Amino acid sequence: MGPPSFEKKCPWIPSRTSYRGTFEEDWWRQWVPNLLSSPSQISPVKLYDISRRLNYPGLDRIQRLCRGLREGFSIGARGSARLPAEADNWSSVYSYGDKFCDAVQQWLLDGLVTGPLTRDQLPADIRVSPSAVEIKPNGRARVCVDMSWPHYKKDEVNLDGDIPTSVNSGVDISQFPVNMVTTKNILVRCFAAGIGTALAKQDWADAYKVPRA
Numbered sequence: 001m002g003p004p005s006f007e008k009k010c011p012w013i014p015s016r017t018s019y020r021g022t023f024e025e026d027w028w029r030q031w032v033p034n035l036l037s038s039p040s041q042i043s044p045v046k047l048y049d050i051s052r053r054l055n056y057p058g059l060d061r062i063q064r065l066c067r068g069l070r071e072g073f074s075i076g077a078r079g080s081a082r083l084p085a086e087a088d089n090w091s092s093v094y095s096y097g098d099k100f101c102d103a104v105q106q107w108l109l110d111g112l113v114t115g116p117l118t119r120d121q122l123p124a125d126i127r128v129s130p131s132a133v134e135i136k137p138n139g140r141a142r143v144c145v146d147m148s149w150p151h152y153k154k155d156e157v158n159l160d161g162d163i164p165t166s167v168n169s170g171v172d173i174s175q176f177p178v179n180m181v182t183t184k185n186i187l188v189r190c191f192a193a194g195i196g197t198a199l200a201k202q203d204w205a206d207a208y209k210v211p212r213a
Contacts, residue, residue, distance in 0.1 A: 001045050005139060006098075006139040006140065008114045009103050009179075010032075010106060010109070013030050013031060013101055013102065013105055014027060014030055015098050016033040016097060016098070016178050018097075019093065019094045019098075019100070019101075020095025022144065028116055031105060031108070032108060033108065033116060034108040034109070034111060034113065034114055034115065034116070034117075035114060040069050041111075041180040042069055043068050044065075044067075044069040045063050045066075046064035047062065047065070047066055047069070048062055048063065053081070056119055067113060068121075070209070074075075075167065075171065076170075076172060076175055076176055077170040077171055078159060078160030078171075079155075079160055079161075079166055079170055079171020080158060080159050080161050080162065080165045080170065081159065081164075081166060081167050081168075081169055081171070082129075082166050082170065083129055083162070083163075083165075084124070084125040084126060084127060084164070085128070085150070085164035086126075086127075086128040087146075087149050087150070088130060089130045089131045089132070090131065090132035090133075092132050092133040093131050093132060093133050095133070096133045096135065098142060099135070099139075099141035100131070100143060102140070102141065102142050103140065103141045104143065107143075126162075127167065127183075129145050129146055129147055129149050129166075130145075130146045130149050131143055131144065131145050131146070132144045132145075147166060147167045147168045148166045148167075148168045149166055150165065150166055151166070152165060152169070154169075157169045165201060172178075198207075
């Protein structure tokens, strides 16, 4: 049994026979733009206050997090990972262009991104990583950005060189450690918290997912 039939959340964007190339200005005028930078959906003041009242054991980490929410975060890319480069999207974007556009328009409505912008409205030295689409069980598009493009082998990456490398290859993972949560982690914390403790679950509906080429 395949995914359910797709119904647009943003039906005012006209479907196209092809999603390659440069699109007409009239087509872009159908979009509802978001040209203002949106505030964070997380309040750094409330986050720190809650963490302090609950005696969170890593308040220094929370302070750094709140500072980033106020001032912006550095992704840590350095050297040739910061050189300008542009890539075409993966073929899945063109195959599911209607669903891709519907998802991006919803991002604009939700204040998650800014746009649409013409090429001359952007800096000349930008980095354009390719996007891809994964179809979710509900038939909608999950948009993925391939920050590992261009795909060089580890021994081919020269961060001191003048050939652009991927954003991910230029990030020192020791400065940005990420630990995945396991079922054991959750059970241990539930046991430590005891009976009567509230449990919250965050479902990342639009979270990153590794794309297929």
